[in-house]
Amino acid sequence: MRRDVFQAIADPTRRQIIGLLANASLNLNSIADNFGISRPAISRHIRILTECGLISIRQEGRQRYCSADLKQLKTVADWTAQYHAFWSGKLDELEGFLAGKPARTPRRKKQSE
Secondary structure, three states: OOOOHHHHHOOHHHHHHHHHHHHOOEEHHHHHOOOOOOHHHHHHHHHHHHHOOOEEEEEEOOEEEEEEOHHHHHHHHHHHHHHHHHHHHHHHHHHHHHOOOOOOOOOOOOOOO
16 A cells, blocks of 8 residues: 555654654664653654655665655645745734734736726
8 A cells, every 4th residue: 555645644653763864774674762651652653664665674684774766755745845935925014013013915906897
């Protein structure tokens, strides 16, 4: 089952796992040692991250190492970028309002009679 990258980053534990792996490849036990939850729970999170394409797993002897593959986060960046201009404008208006400057209102077109 291919999961959505938004589902992966919705969980704080998975975001922390991504943060750990962004700096270095770690084996499953090393990842689990950073959390106060069971190893099977960590394995479920790892499976979801793998299904989303955010991490890859490679076998080295008896150890399985996880590495971050953050290209999929571009989907999130693209989605949030569309709202950046909107919210920047709203925050600029709020800043002007708080500073006592009149808000810019769009001019209305005069109706022809």
